[in-house]
Amino acid sequence: MSVRILSAAQMRWADAAAMAAGMTGFDLMDRAGKAVTDAVLEHMPDFGRVVIVTGSGNNGGDGFAAARYLRQRGVPVTLVMLTPLDQLPENVRLHAQLARDVGAKLREAVCDVSFTELNRWLARAVIVVDAILGSGVNRVLAGRVAEAVAQINLSGRPVLSIDIASGLNADTGQVMGDAIHAGYTLPVAACKWGYWMGHGPEYSGTLLPVACIGIEDALLCRAWSAVADPSACEYTVPLNSANFIDVEAMERGWPRRSRLSHKGSFGHVWVFGGSPGFTGAPKLAALGALASGAGLVSVVCPDEVWPVVAAGSLEAMVHSHSSRCWQSDEAEEVVAQADAVVAGPGWGIGQQSLLTGLLATSRPLLLDADALNMIAADARLQASVRERSGVTVLTPHPGEAARMLGCSVDEVQADRKRSVLKLARCYASWVVLKGHETLISSPAGDLTLNPFGSPQLAVAGSGDVLAGMLGRQLAFWRRQGGDIGSMIAAAVALHGSAGERSGWYLASELAGVVASMRQSIEKRH
Numbered sequence: 176m177s178v179r180i181l182s183a184a185q186m187r188w189a190d191a192a193a194m195a196a197g198m199t200g201f202d203l204m205d206r207a208g209k210a211v212t213d214a215v216l217e218h219m220p221d222f223g224r225v226v227i228v229t230g231s232g233n234n235g236g237d238g239f240a241a242a243r244y245l246r247q248r249g250v251p252v253t254l255v256m257l258t259p260l261d262q263l264p265e266n267v268r269l270h271a272q273l274a275r276d277v278g279a280k281l282r283e284a285v286c287d288v289s290f291t292e293l294n295r296w297l298a299r300a301v302i303v304v305d306a307i308l309g310s311g312v313n314r315v316l317a318g319r320v321a322e323a324v325a326q327i328n329l330s331g332r333p334v335l336s337i338d339i340a341s342g343l344n345a346d347t348g349q350v351m352g353d354a355i356h357a358g359y360t361l362p363v364a365a366c367k368w369g370y371w372m373g374h375g376p377e378y379s380g381t382l383l384p385v386a387c388i389g390i391e392d393a394l395l396c397r398a399w400s401a402v403a404d405p406s407a408c409e410y411t412v413p414l415n416s417a418n419f420i421d422v423e424a425m426e427r428g429w430p431r432r433s434r435l436s437h438k439g440s441f442g443h444v445w446v447f448g449g450s451p452g453f454t455g456a457p458k459l460a461a462l463g464a465l466a467s468g469a470g471l472v473s474v475v476c477p478d479e480v481w482p483v484v485a486a487g488s489l490e491a492m493v494h495s496h497s498s499r500c501w502q503s504d505e506a507e508e509v510v511a512q513a514d515a516v517v518a519g520p521g522w523g524i525g526q527q528s529l530l531t532g533l534l535a536t537s538r539p540l541l542l543d544a545d546a547l548n549m550i551a552a553d554a555r556l557q558a559s560v561r562e563r564s565g566v567t568v569l570t571p572h573p574g575e576a577a578r579m580l581g582c583s584v585d586e587v588q589a590d591r592k593r594s595v596l597k598l599a600r601c602y603a604s605w606v607v608l609k610g611h612e613t614l615i616s617s618p619a620g621d622l623t624l625n626p627f628g629s630p631q632l633a634v635a636g637s638g639d640v641l642a643g644m645l646g647r648q649l650a651f652w653r654r655q656g657g658d659i660g661s662m663i664a665a666a667v668a669l670h671g672s673a674g675e676r677s678g679w680y681l682a683s684e685l686a687g688v689v690a691s692m693r694q695s696i697e698k699r700h
């Protein structure tokens with residue numbers, strides 16, 4: 176099943192809807208507590224005392240429920256409460272009392288003296304469970320909450336945060352003054368955007384599999400339409416769905432090859448690119464297409480660079496612009512051989528007429544690099560992108576996205592979710608907004624977040640390899656059908672995963688890693 180991503184308000188809506196359908200808040204916390212227990216037992220470095228620090232809301236309730244289950248498994252537990260028992264909501268208080276009944280030690284840390292107590296227990300903990308604040312954080316941390324967060328961070332103990340590192344805004348990843356540096360985050364019911372947005376990645380540690388607490392998947396999905404996402408606005412498509420790619424989802428995108436397959440089964444990718452000074456880009460895109468399993472790859476480049484691009488190209492067929500009739504009115508005929516077209520890598524910004532011709536065809540079309548720059552500067556090309564009948568995928572990095580939206584890179588990066596939804600609306604296309612935590616949007620606002628990748632990918636040409644990989648997916652889709660969104664996501668995830676491996680430093684070597692990972696996934700199916 177897909178891993179859902181919800182905003183804080185959408186999660187509150189889903190919690191409330193589950194309760195309206197008959198579940199109780201007590202039960203939800205109970206199930207969360209069970210999942211926390213399993214996660215703690217799996218990740219505690221040694222058997223010993225678990226210290227759970229609780230706040231004033233339901234996140235604290237999850238912590239109290241976990242204390243009871245841990246005690247039942249024979250684990251020594253101390254609960255350090257930042258809010259006194261008599262000030263807790265009734266459901267939460269009940270969990271606290273049940274935990275005490277089975278032998279969990281309850282301690283209050285509400286004044287200077289009791290803070291010495293917190294430090295004493297932290298020193299004895301093998302693992303700390305952070306149940307201080309969840310998705311309900313609504314102001315800057317202050318007073319005892321801020322002090323406890325600072326002390327936990329200073330203690331050097333491994334910390335497992337329930338739902339989200341306390342102090343991180345669940346929607347934006349903004350640090351509300353300070354936040355727990357979690358070793359692990361256990362998402363409750365669904366993932367929250369804050370793990371990946373803003374400073375989230377620095378505080379969230381390893382993301383554990385989502386704890387199921389009995390809220391039905393259909394109900395989680397209804398939350399997207401019931402409560403507008405905070406990033407959606409009048410200039411964006413509405414957010415229709417939001418999912419996260421995990422390893423299983425990535426692997427599903429690379430199915431086993433049939434024994435009877437032949438090169439035609441996997442499609443023919445045509446790459447249009449290259450210009451003086453930029454002869455490597457189309458070759459890298461061709462390599463990306465081949466690495467990800469394209470059956471055939473052709474490259475079309477301007478005449479003046481043809482000898483350079485063609486030299487050493489053993490597998491790809493390389494043609495010059497003038498070797499055929501590439502004029503716009505004949506593009507459909509020529510492109511008839513292609514299952515998918517990749518346009519833009521290293522192309523320069525003087526290819527408007529050829530680009531116009533390609534846009535007029537109905538072939539699946541991936542637009543990257545200079546194709547995006549030409550479109551950003553030309554309202555007629557923008558209209559042609561919007562009006563295309565075939566599938567269109569745009570792969571801007573934040574600089575290209577800024578040009579396409581007419582804003583600054585900082586504005587794009589400040590709310591990447593809004594930026595990708597704006598691009599999807601503006602260009603009525605699939606959009607892959609590259610960078611750390613690449614975000615994909617369908618033309619209808621279905622978001623997919625790619626958690627794979629590494630700063631190792633910040634190297635010249637890695638985007639060209641991705642363009643070729645996506646071209647291969649489009650060609651394969653044209654030949655064999657399937658869910659195009661999953662196929663795009665699988666290519667982005669495989670590219671990111673290959674980027675995490677060591678042993679390569681050139682984009683051409685990255686393509687080699689992609690090929691070997693893809694082959695082993697295809698064989699495992």
Ligand SMILES: NC(=O)C1=CN([C@@H]2O[C@H](COP(=O)(O)OP(=O)(O)OC[C@H]3O[C@@H](n4cnc5c(N)ncnc54)[C@H](O)[C@@H]3O)[C@@H](O)[C@H]2O)[C@@H](O)CC1
Nearest residue numbers: 190203204232233234308309310311312313314315316338
């Ligand atoms: N609604 C539910 O019944 C469920 C909630 N769950 C858990 O509960 C969390 C959400 O619960 P809540 O909405 O109670 O939110 P929290 O547990 O995050 O806490 C909200 C409380 O903290 C206070 N608060 C907010 N910011 C603060 C700050 N900076 N300093 C001090 N206090 C602050 C608020 O005034 C409010 O009283 C989730 O993250 C999840 O862990 C789960 O148990 C599933 C069911």
Ligand SMILES: Nc1ncnc2c1ncn2[C@@H]1O[C@H](COP(=O)(O)OP(=O)(O)O)[C@@H](O)[C@H]1O
Nearest residue numbers: 572609610628629630632633635636637638639
């Ligand atoms: N810090 C990072 N973390 C994860 N992925 C990254 C990071 N920096 C770059 N990448 C990825 O590397 C690729 C770079 O693409 P791009 O900027 O188009 O480079 P080029 O034009 O040189 O090929 C994209 O897929 C991007 O998501």
Ligand SMILES: [K+]
Nearest residue numbers: 308337339341
């Ligand atoms: K927490």
